[in-house]
Amino acid sequence: MTEIFTPIDHARTADEAAQQIESLILEGVLRVGDRLPAERELSKRFDVSRPILRDALKSLETRGLLMTRHGGGTYVADVIGQVFSKPVMELIATHPKASADYLEYRREIEGVAAEYAARRATREDRALLDEIVGRMQAAHERGDFSEEAAIDVEFHNTIGECAHNIILLHSLRACYRLLEDGVLLNRLMVFNLPGAREQLLAQHLDIHRAVTAGDAQAARRAAMDHISYVERAMVEAARTGDWQRVSRLRLKQRAETESGRSRAAEGRD
Structure with missing residues (x-):
């Protein structure tokens, strides 16, 4: 199976990791509600330290691209819903x-x-x-x-x-x-x-x-x-x-009309 997260080249900065996740969201590989791998696993795939990864995830969360749910886990935020306010x-x-x-x-x-x-x-x-x-x-x-x-x-x-x-x-x-x-x-x-x-x-x-x-x-x-x-x-x-x-x-009106006629006839009797 093709790996979507790949090791970061160059200086291995938080920006590099953030940009890779951004591209995956932008290209539709990561969809709304998709859960990212656990921090330990993701840092291994990117080949970056966990503090660098945390900085990358935090920056994306601040910008509204990722969200952390109660009980743990980082997910792709509802970026599509924001197209129409x-x-x-x-x-x-x-x-x-x-x-x-x-x-x-x-x-x-x-x-x-x-x-x-x-x-x-x-x-x-x-x-x-x-x-x-x-x-x-x-x-x-x-x-x-x-x-x-x-x-x-x-x-x-x-x-x-x-x-x-x-x-x-x-x-x-x-x-x-x-x-x-x-x-x-x-x-x-x-x-x-x-x-x-x-x-x-x-x-x-x-x-x-x-x-x-x-x-x-x-x-x-x-x-x-x-x-x-x-x-x-x-x-x-x-x-x-x-x-x-x-x-x-129409049916309701006719039923009410007939009912009214019946009551009127009973009153005359």
Whole structure:
């Protein structure tokens, strides 16, 4: 297995160790919530003294890149959540136009990510995509909507990683965080539409095939077609939900009207 932490060259300073950890976070190797090895183990991998390592970790923690949890352990901090501040996330959640703008932005950025991924994906990247798609198909066959939706996000995150562009990677992760935190429309609404799960699976398979085949234009087209479908499905899901809401209100109103008529008739008797 490839070692992600490597011995520090040059003067073996705290700055050198900090920079290596920074790069691993920036390149998406270390993700939010990942736990770093214990101090003794990490100092051995870096080939630095423990006091030097402590200085490096402390500087990263002060800058908000790492955090120490109660009970021990150093973890990668929630750097993605800081892309959208809490007030902005609340605004997005309460303005319907934000959902449309979100999908419009995603259609373009997902197309670029898939195109780059087709050009740049390594053998290891393609193997990871194969594994994710296998789990996606298994969840689909089991009819596990929640797992299928979670793997959907994982799949797109991995396409972003395969693009090997740091800014694109973190932009996409910020987008997917809005989905995971339920800020935008519930993804499960789309999965409940007739035939939607089959359509979504087929679209993910199209993206996967194009990326693994190295067909950049087909990958871009498949990714953009997928988001265009999601846009239409979101509108349909919202309309269907609104129709159901109106239908329930009608039934409730009719029931109350009939009840009122019955009471009025009993009063006349």
